Amino acid sequence: MMNLSTVIACGCRYRTPPINQLLNYTPFLHLHLHLQGRPPSFNNLNLPNFNLLPTGNCLFFRMERFWSGSGINKNKQMVEHLQRYGVISSMKVAEVMETIDRAIFVPDGTSAYVDSPMPIGYNATISAPHMHATCLQLLEENLQPGMHALDVGSGTGYLTACFAIMVGPQGRAVGVEHIPELVASSIKNIEKSAAATLLKEGSLSLHAGDGRQGWPECAPYDAIHVGAAAPEIPQPLIDQLKPGGRMVIPVGNMFQDLKVVDKNLDGSISIRSETSVRYVPLTSRDAQLRGY
Ligand code: SAH
Secondary structure, eight states, rough: OHHHHHHHSSEEEOOOHHHHHHHHHHHHHHHHTTTTOOOGGGSOOOOOOTTTTOOOOOOTTTEEOOOOOOOSSSSSHHHHHHHHHTTTOOOHHHHHHHHSSSTSSTTTTOOOSSSEEEETTTTTTEEEHHHHHHHHHGGGGOOOTOOEEEEEEOTTSHHHHHHHHHHOOOOOOOEESSSSHHHHHHHHHHHHHHHHHHHHTTTTEEEEEEEEEEEEGGSEEEEEOOOOOBSSSOHHHHHHHHEEEEEEEESSSEEEEEEEEEEEETSSSEEEEEEEEEEEBOHHHHHHHTTT
């Protein structure tokens, strides 16, 4: 059964700390992750590289955060931080993340612009801003106007909305999520966002279903994003990728890698690992509601 601290950590990049830091600091970091903040004495500690705040909640991983605290209170500032820390280098990705305000998608009362995943209920999370930015950049070339994009495990609908803006009214952005309540709330979120017209006019749609089967009606896809970690890459998703298309999918159980899967023009598949990550599992609805 996942505890709250594990859930909070899903949807972010991870690094394995050097063993000496792990032994020296992990109990301290544990304590303060649970308190959800930094103690006044934190800056006095001789911890390296504060650009990547170590906020690990597990012996073997450190969650990457490019900033912490709730000092950032505007969506534009959040995007500027992602640019400053080198997470966003593409103007298109910066533009779309400025257009779609993250505050609409996080639960009421949570800090929208902290670089951290947030629980959204049903044992799911909205991914951290740096993870959304990373996936958008990896898929940018496959999110050109007129292209088709599939967002599996669409959760809050944040990335589906970004995809819809990028592929535009002539394109198609489809979200598939297996918790019907999340589908309903993602539709409400998008209705309040800059992607509302695309939803109304039909180039953006959100569906309840098992995303491991993809969404054949709008296949093949130029871009597929999977927002939950699969033990292995589901074959229907590979089948629904267009030649020249790209899928970004976290793969693994406890140790997960964000895989970039390219379908070459001859139909062959190339796969590489981008970074270590921690996502909630791509699983059955029952397993998820039971707490995995
Ligand atoms: N990109 C989303 C991530 C949500 S977390 C966001 O940032 O808002 C992952 C989501 O995958 C959860 O909402 C979970 O309910 C969903 N999920 C897990 N397994 C699934 C499956 N088999 N089919 C569809 N959705 C799934």
